[in-house]
Amino acid sequence: MLRQKNILMAGLALLISSAPAYGARPNPQQALEAIKAGNGRYLSGNTTHFEVNKEKREISASDGQQPVAIVLGCSDSRVPVEMVFDQGLAEVFVVRVAGNVCGLSELASIEYGVKVLQIPLIIVLGHSDCGAVKAAVDSAVSGAVFPGHLPGLIHQMAPAVAAARRTHPDQKGNDLVHSAATSNIWLAASEIYGGSTIVKNAVFANKVKIVAAMRDLKSGKVTFLGEYPQPVTVVTPGRK
Ligand SMILES: [Zn+2]
Known part of the structure; x- marks a missing residue:
């Protein structure tokens, strides 16, 4: 029991020590605008973050990270x-799979x-x-069969493929792959929201937005598809 408590305290201390000292933080919408502006700079070639920034490296190492x-x-x-x-060093928290x-x-x-x-945008x-x-x-x-652990990965995307085939029964080839990729983005968004009380509470509190986005490989443009869950307009009966 005591050992478990010590492990818990050590874990908590680790989390706290890695948390940054917060300054002014963008709200979810401001974070989204910053990300959109970054894709705009990438598309125009006026990028600002490709050089090595020694000062930023040292500051982020000592003061922690505050990704947007x-x-x-x-x-x-x-x-x-x-x-x-x-985006530069310490500015995006990337999970790639x-x-x-x-x-x-x-x-x-x-x-x-x-x-x-306390990152305001997913x-x-x-x-x-x-x-x-x-x-x-x-x-x-x-019915294509894939080796190794790939079937496990494919299994995770199967609901998105099924949804795309249901919605677009006439599609084949690249069109169907594109529809499935779109469904797969929304599937992941729904799993982030539905699978995490931490995320859901943060969304309810307007501290976080979950946004779906698709990047075109050729143009480099990122199209923002919308938020998950979709914002709803509450209409109060009897009021105009
Ligand atoms: Zn891919």
Whole structure:
């Protein structure tokens, strides 16, 4: 019992010691605007963060990190998150996994970003021509079999593929892969929200936004698809 308590206290101390001393933090909307502006700089070639910044490295090492966003993205080497959003050291908290799926490890990483680092924005970033999504589509459509642990990854994306096939029964090939990739982004967003009390409470308190986004590989443009859950307008009966 005492040992368990000591482990708990040590864990808590570790979390607190890694938490940054907070200054002025952006709200979720401000964080989203900063990320959108970063993708704009990336598209125009007027990037600001590709140089090595010695001062930032030393400050972030001693004072901790204050990232503007958590990004759950795909491992695909053509979607380097910091470059896509023109962000520098300690500015984005990136969770990358093939197919940008949200399993327990990914969710725990996101919870750390929300609870400990108090990051105000979660972006699920999918992309066009995703090989992982294509594998999941091939598995569902033609029964393609994949080696190793890939079937486990494909299994996580299966509900998104099924939803895309239901919604677009006439689609095939690249069109179906694109629809499945879009469904897969929303699936991960719903799993982040639905699977974590920490995230859900932060969304309720307007401390965090979850945003779905899709990056086009050729143009580099990130299209923001909307928030999860969708904001609702409450209409009070009898009032205008
Ligand atoms: Zn991918």
